[in-house]
Amino acid sequence: MSTSRSAAPFDRHALADFRALAAHIDGNGPRYTSYPTADRFHTAFGEDAYLAALDACAHAAPSAPLSLYLHIPFCDNICYYCGCNKIITRDHGRSSRYVDYLAREMALVAARLGERRSVMQSHWGGGTPTFLDPDEMRRVMAALGEHFDLLPEGEHAIEIDPRTVDAARMTLLRELGFNRISLGVQDFHPEVQQAIHRVQPFAQTRDAVFAARRLGFRSISMDLIYGLPHQTTARFQETLDRVVALLPNRISVYSYAHLPHVFKPQRRIDTAALPAPAEKLDILVSTIERLTSEGYVYIGMDHFALPDDDLARAQRDGRLQRNFQGYATHAGYDQLGFGVSAIGAIAGCYVQNARTLDEYYDALDAGRLPITRGFQMSADDDLRKTVIGALMCNGTLDLAQIEARFDIDFAQTFDAELRNLDALATQGLVRRDAARIEVTALGRLLVRRIAMVFDRYLREAEPVPLRYSRVV
Template sequence: MTAAMLQRFDVQGPRYTSYPTADRFVEAFGSEDYAQALRQRALNTGARALPLSVYVHLPFCASLCYFCACNKIVTGHPERAEAYLDYLEREIALQVAQLGRGAAVSQLHLGGGTPTFLDDAALARLMAMLRGAFTLAPEGEYAIEIDPRTIDEARLERIAALGFNRLSFGVQDFDPAVQKAVHRIQPAEQVFDLVASARRLGFGSINVDLIYGLPRQTAASFDRTLEKICALRPERIALYAYAHLPERFKPQRRIDPAELPDAAAKLDMLSRSIAALTAAGYVYIGMDHFALPTDPLAVARRQGRLHRNFQGYSTQPECDLVALGVSAIGRVGATYSQNAKTLEEYYDLLDQGRLPVVRGLALSRDDVLRRAVIMALMCQGQLSFESIGLAHLVDFRQHFAAELEALQPLVAQGLVTVDDHEIEVTPVGWFFVRAIAMVFDRYLQADRNRSRFSRII
């Protein structure tokens, strides 16, 4: 992989946590459509036997991070979480009424916002609500996102007691000047102490989020952050590129554009980051993710068992995702759904006794076929024409003749190989897998309007 290749493929495109992507959702899909999808799952013996994934969006934060593009509510009133849990309880009851009580769950993720904005009693109440509605598998993955500024060892111990076994720490950058520029001060020592405590408490996997391209970052300063991260040695690392979109995300208007590194500097940071992390023994999983070879994510990658959902890469088999809370996105059967994005609308729909779904999509046969192709490329880096053809009753080479032709420039550049039987992503191609997947995105190829997407590098 060269700097020239990074520059050539530094284009805008989807992250493919779903196909079709969320920008294709329509308001014509609403509460009743989602309820019908839940009922169909409850009636489908095969689907009912498969465990669910559950995502809960907890939008509250105690302070504002200027880089943030998440759906969040900054407040100094912790009591707002209690009212929110009241409405979550209503939403859970409405979902269970259609789905049936006690459905098995093998994966739970609490995201935000700042899930640890909820105090111990509120988190305990939430977990009791979830355990009352679902059956959490003993060997499941139960993760919570952590703001290091909101937690200590005693609190980590209580989180472990609630059943969580995976943590994700938001670090972003250890450099004090960068932290000041994005309004998120957290000393490296604080993170190191918390990770050491988490390991003593037996958490099975720890993820750290990093962002390159932030204000006041330089290649040299980010090298120092990477050096600390390699010493910290979390099991997983998510390395994201900062996308400055102040017209869409109001907090970013507080960032001085003159302090942002330019495109060449960002590509240099990415190239150096990949080199540093792979030299430290991390496996590149795909997209923005790295993991130690012994981590279940890396094992799943080697064994061809990697999957992808709205939370990113997952070791869990492809499964339905029940999403709870404001703005949460779920998948049930051949449908996607998204809850109301504002707290007011979310509360209003639940006050009416309605599931708070405001948009979504019922997938067509072609959508399902292309989803299988794109996810095979994104997760396994390989697809068999015969396997896809038999599963979806198509002649792959004939059906995707135009796409196979469009792949030829990527073949010439060494990103992918194509023969009479399969497509395989090369080791270098893994770093550009989004560009490969984009070839099979019918919607993207039709309109070419990519300005709403982040850059793929």
């Protein structure tokens, strides 16, 4: 693995301006892992609509590669901060049964698609995918191999909890075909770990990283969270010291959203121990300063990558995209989602599975796909998705290209949006002329706010305030 760390320096003036604007930040902006966003999905979109989308996928480009997402919901420990769709258990009878139903769902989808399709990108998320024991993991891979062809040159990733893997398990993951791993870390400080009920000694993470390197994994990612109880800027820098020493290819630094009325486990977190907004902002800014000074490229929002990582290369080449896992290099394929609550994107439609095991099993027992809701995109949705994606991923929008692709007059179609954009331009977030819109260095730190300008559903719900989207 290359450890080249040279990169263009991040604009420190933008970080200073960002600090100065903190008092004006207001509201939470969507992450735009999809457009329209998942809150627009509806239950009127059911199995028949999904089957029609699968038929369209089969007929439009029968040889085009696919992307797959598998949701493994099981965890043997509850992390108090977590808002994922998860099931806390130590009973592998439950996960073994789940594997059987995953195979059933794959068979139903594959039968509708017809020929055995190749897969350029696959991702196992959760929950904790490494909750599955070795036999269960082999069974899932066997089912995938029966119905799909996972291309060896593709990107095949799995989220792992370092507490659930040892050298033998890491070897198995590589043998099964995974070439990327994402490690949940959150924070290395013992007091923070105790407060969030996730005690994870540094040695466990270090050993997983070293094993991945020995085994030839193409990329190692780490997930951190800022805004957790007992975190301070100084303490988080200590976590970054250890992370940087391990030199992961990618780092994601997510903002903790304390929503105990939505996620019951968060009620166990002491609200008084959460960092104040000013401290949380300082953690974010100092993290960007630190990681970029260490040679990481600031991809956008909460993602960082080494300059020779595929993610950084894709951004330099203008190929970066977003999907439900965040920034990605292979987001242009139809994505099939398998498992409870999994989301797919097929033939201009979004589909989401049932959120509970009972609903999921009942549908498959009846020979039905376990779809609970979805959304069929319009031409306007496709246009806006393209605009938002270009601004969020590559920081620039060529208006002539958009006009040619969608047969529109950009200024006429987006007259109101451009007026709002000009208001953001006066604050230094964007620059634009008749040919191009460009996101500034400051705008990259607030890119969700820029994207919101082009979100028709937000505009129709209420006027978009000309203030900033909270990123802390």
